[in-house]
Amino acid sequence: xxxxxxxxxxxxxxxxxxxxxxxxxxxxxxxxxxxxxxxxxxxxxxxxxxxxxxxxxxxxxxxxxxxxxxxxxxxxxxxxxxxxxxxxxxxxxxxxxxxxxxxxxxxxxxxxxxxxxxxxxxxxxxxxxxxxxxxxxxxxxxxxxxxxxxxx
Numbered sequence: 001x002x003x004x005x006x007x008x009x010x011x012x013x014x015x016x017x018x019x020x021x022x023x024x025x026x027x028x029x030x031x032x033x034x035x036x037x038x039x040x041x042x043x044x045x046x047x048x049x050x051x052x053x054x055x056x057x058x059x060x061x062x063x064x065x066x067x068x069x070x071x072x073x074x075x076x077x078x079x080x081x082x083x084x085x086x087x088x089x090x091x092x093x094x095x096x097x098x099x100x101x102x103x104x105x106x107x108x109x110x111x112x113x114x115x116x117x118x119x120x121x122x123x124x125x126x127x128x129x130x131x132x133x134x135x136x137x138x139x140x141x142x143x144x145x146x147x148x149x150x151x152x
Contacts, residue, residue, distance in 0.1 A: 002111060003038040004118035006057070006125075009050050017053075017125050024129050028054055035060075035118075037084075039111075042104045044096055045084065052078040054126070058140065061119055065147050069094050069108050086111075109151060116148040 006017040009032035017033070025031060033053025037045040055078040067073045073086040085097040094108045123144060126137040 001040060002114040004114055005036040006033065006053060006122045008033040014047055017122055039104050039106050044098060044103050049082060051080055057119060057122055061144055061147065064115060065143065068150065069112060112151045116144055119144040
């Protein structure tokens with residue numbers, strides 16, 4: 001089972017992005033937050049790995065769109081030295097490393113589907129919340145939907 005959730009961080013408090021109904025800051029590229037990734041009960045990315053959440057989602061989608069996790073894929077965190085690495089292995093599985101520490105393996109297509117579902121949810125929420133960047137988030141949502149079509 002794969003769990004992926006997005007959070008915003010305001011005043012040192014995390015709020016699930018799905019539950020947030022406030023206003024986004026003008027400089028949302030520097031909006032603190034986190035992406036939680038838990039695979040079969042193993043925490044991969046936690047709230048401790050908070051960073052610029054919108055930029056991090058863009059990095060994830062960009063890198064995965066390029067490789068579909070069929071070759072080694074590295075996604076750096078926007079404002080810290082950490083990186084998550086996806087390494088394909090036999091049987092259409094992917095090993096997941098965070099900062100070169102092997103954490104778990106998972107079915108590649110299952111992971112890709114979970115990422116696209118979570119990304120669609122996140123960017124749809126940004127479209128709902130945004131007053132001046134709906135077109136930017138709509139573009140990201142289109143990229144995610146194209147990625148989803150390539151997976152299926």
